[in-house]
Amino acid sequence: MKSFPVLRRFAWPREHVNLVGVMIALLISSVVLLVYQALSLRTSLTNDVSMQASVLAENLTASAMFGDRDATAEVLGSLRKVPHVESATVYTPDGELFVRYTRPGLSRSESEEGTLANAGSSPRLSLEDIFVAAPIIHNGQLLGSIVIVATTEAIKMQLAQYGCFLVGASLCSVWIASLVMRRMRERVSRAEKDLEYLASTDPLTDLPNRRAFYDELKARLHKAHAADKRVALMMVDLDNFKIVNDTLGHGAGDELLKQVADALRNVVRPNDLVSRIGGDEFAVVIGPDASRVRARATAGRIARNLSRPFILHGSDSVVTASVGFSVYPEDTGEMAELVSNADIALYSAKSRGKSIAVEFQSEMTAEAQRRARIEAELRKAVDQDGLQIVYQPQFDCLSGRLLGAEALVRWTHPSEGPISPAEFVPIAENSDLIVSLGRWVLWRACRDAANWNAGRNAGVHVAVNISARQLRAEGFTNEVCDALEKSGLPASLLELELTESQLMSNMSVGIQAMQELRAAGVRLSLDDFGTGYSSLSYLQSFPVHSIKIDRSFICPLPNGGQPIVTAIISMAHSFGLLVVAEGVEYPAQLEWLCDAHCDVVQGFLTGHPMSLEQLLAIIRMEEDRGEHKRVGRRSPLRPRAQRAPTA
Structure with missing residues (x-):
């Protein structure tokens, strides 16, 4: 105007x-x-x-x-x-x-x-x-x-003298007021500039923040629409940033974000927009002179440049990034959909293994809609007790005695039939649904374990997987104790399995919760051991009873992978920990594990995941046979495995 x-x-x-x-x-x-x-x-x-x-x-x-x-x-x-x-x-x-x-x-x-x-x-x-x-x-x-x-x-x-005094006092007051106003004006001006800066800029990285990002994106889309050009939007998310933040400290996390911001500035052109729109999430806008080829090349450069080591506290730290991008107006003509499409592509990049760049495809929308529908229907299934629990038995590697069973959740959709846990569990983990789902599995497993242990001398424990969100939830220890008390299951017969990545996401909270659970008498197991880069250095910090070797190390046996499995077993025994091998599928693997002094085995060879009734049949079979003694040097599990019922 x-x-x-x-x-x-x-x-x-x-x-x-x-x-x-x-x-x-x-x-x-x-x-x-x-x-x-x-x-x-x-x-x-x-x-x-x-x-x-x-x-x-x-x-x-x-x-x-x-x-x-x-x-x-x-x-x-x-x-x-x-x-x-x-x-x-x-x-x-x-x-x-x-x-x-x-x-x-x-x-x-x-x-x-x-x-x-x-x-x-x-x-x-x-x-x-x-x-x-x-x-x-x-x-x-x-x-x-x-x-x-x-x-x-x-x-x-007297009035003349008094008037002169008032005039002098007034002039002095006006002069002082002018000085005060000038200083206040300067301070207000600085404060307004600071507020304007904070309103549109991330103070840590000196990049535009979420608000400024949306304003600039809207302006660029308007220019692109008027000139019939293209704009590419890229969402960049750091992989496992929380691990760096918790293990090296918040100072290192802030320094990492600054270095990532500098790296993004160096990758794109000066007229492109780089913004920090979340904790470890960045956005890059190219255009309005972009193309899908240029967007693909830039996204690839971003993923490669952020996969290099960053120097944090004097040492190299490898932090990768996932990138998802969408192009206007080819993918969509609306700003909200453009952001949503880039987020969908980012989710796809993370689900494909991270540290890659993925461009939006139209079929991804259907996948995102399916994920949203699965989450809503899974939430309803949890509330209405529409899930099932199956149990995979765990056997003593030397005596062949049944020691316990791992509780695994299954879901049979009313119209689609069985839905794989590999699909619905990650969906639950990306929302608060994993807390209610984990609570349901815990209570159901404690009730079933109390049932199969009723009136029997030899206790068969139940192993339940715990998510990171559950472990960090306030009152989780009380929740576990309530489940034990109401089901009547002794605390020593409950084993909670936690993955190393979950514990590393928040070391202090994780260790504190584990110590509280161990004080209550609950057994703790470190699941998927060996998949994290810091397993060995932090093993003695975790108050666990056993470790479970990840199936990726068991699969090559006995033709490969022997040194690392032998080292894990020896190291665990030196800490006084039991070793559980999961994913045992062939007799040769079982024989090698027995010779390597592995303690417990679990897998399709010794027993598929089965219903509570099938597991009760195995427990009664063990009682009838009284097979609790070791027979010879070779494990008696191999003949048992051939007769183990399957689900």
Whole structure:
């Protein structure tokens, strides 16, 4: 909007307007004070003159009674010492002039103004002379009257001095106010700039924040629409940033974000937009002169550049990033959908193994809609008890005795049939649904384990997987104790399996929760051991009873992978921990594990995941046979495995 030159010419700065307001306020207050001071001084002078008139009237009683003019004049002559008295006139009872005193230097009109008529007409709100009359009375008889005229010159002098003081004080106040306003204006200006900076900029990385990102994206899409050009939006998310933040400290995490911001600036062109829109999430906008080929190349460069080591606290730290991007208007013509498409592509990049760049495809929308539908229906299934629990048995590697079973959740959709846990569990883990799902599995597994252990001497424990969200939830230990108490399952027969990545996501909270659970008598197991880069260095920090070797290390046995599995078993035994091998599928693997002194095995070879009734059948079979002793050096599990019921 254009402003008129005349208005600009007469437009005063805000501080000038405020200063004028201060001056007007001071002027009004000064006038009020002057009026008040004038009234106070005039009243005080009037009271003094009235008192003097009364005293003189008493002193003139005798002379007035005998008509002694000389004595009267002598009494009035004492007024020479009173500077504010101009004249004093004594009148007879008939109103005739008896004696008059006048101060030297008065004009005739001034000396004759002290009449009885003027004595009653002196205005209060005036700086004119004051007229005061007092009767001369003796024993109730009026002998005459005295009229005193007092000048207000002294009052005027005092008011002039007071006014000069007010003017000086006001000018000083205006000067001080101008200084204060100037400084306040400077501070407000700095504060406004700071607020404007904070409103649109991330202070840590000095990149535009989420608000500025959306404003700029909207502007660029508008330009691209007008010029029939393209804009590419890329969402960048750091993989496992929380692990760096928790293991190396928040200072290292902040330093990493700064280095990532610098790396993104170096990858894109100067006119491209790089923003930080979340904790470890960045956005890059290319265009409005972008193309899908350029967007694909830039996304690839971003993924490669962020996969290099970053120097944090003097050492190299490898932090990868996943990138998802979408192109306007090819993928969509709406800003909200463009952001949603880039997020969908980012989710796809993370699900494909991270550290890659994925461009949006139309079929991804259907996948995202399916994930949303699966999440909603899974939530309903949890609330309505529509899931099932199956159990995969775990056997002692040497004696072949059944030691426990791992609880695994299964879901049979009413219309789609069985849905793989590999699909619905990650969906639950990406929302708060994993907490309620994990709670349901925990309570159900404790109830079933109490059932199969009822009336039996040999305890068969149940292993339950715990998510990171559950472990970090407030009151999780109390929740576990409640499940044990209500089901009647001894705490020693419950084993909670936690993955190393979950614990590394928040070391302090994870270890504290584990210590509380162990104090309650619950067994703890470290699942998928060996898949994390810090397993060995942090093993002694975790208060666990056993470790479970990840199936990726068991699969190559016995033709490969022996050194690392042997090292894990030896190391675990040196810490006094049991070793569980999962994913055992072939007799050769089982034989090698027995010879390597593995403690417990679990897999399709020894038993598929099965229902509670099938597991109860195995437990009764064990009781009937009484097979609790080790027979020879070779494990008796191999013949048992051939007869193990399957789900």
